[in-house]
Amino acid sequence: MRLEDLTVALRPRRPWEAVDLGCALVRRDYGRILALWGATVVPVWLVLAVIMRNHPEWYALVVWWLKPLYDRVPLHFISRAAFGVRPGFVETWKQWPRLWSLFLFPALLWRRLSLARSFALPVLMLEGQRGAAAWRRVEALASD
Structure with a gap:
């Protein structure tokens, strides 16, 4: 792209x-x-x-x-x-298999009830960020 x-x-x-x-x-x-x-x-x-x-x-x-x-x-x-x-x-x-397998267990376990889930998915799936950098990005998106 x-x-x-x-x-x-x-x-x-x-x-x-x-x-x-x-x-x-x-x-x-x-x-x-x-x-x-x-x-x-x-x-x-x-x-x-x-x-x-x-x-x-x-x-x-x-x-x-x-x-x-x-x-x-x-x-x-x-x-x-x-x-x-x-x-x-x-x-x-x-x-489809790749989309559903990305971060499957975190998405269904500890992130399942997260209020930031809608912000985290694009950061993880599209931007490819991981760890602390990903959560700083999610916090930046959620803080606006």
Whole structure:
């Protein structure tokens, strides 16, 4: 990805401007994002439903517990779309195991109940930062 291909104006934004930009990016490709998200999440729900058919309360708990994984496909799509590339089903399916395996255990264990989870995922997944540098970045994003 090259900065020349960026489809949004790169500049510092106030927090609500950043939210508006995110909403505009999603609105532009909402149908495709929803289809890709559903194509990766619904099969997991169906497998879990078959496995846990006699335990609906456990099914609901597991579906809720896996919620941090559901954000990864839309984030992957939006991060690519910001550079003018709109991944399709084939590319998303190829990336799906990597997207769901990145930081799987932290996402489902100690970061599961973190209020900074929505800030941490892009820092970890897109920026690739780790350790103290990642958490300084998350704190900087959350402090605005």
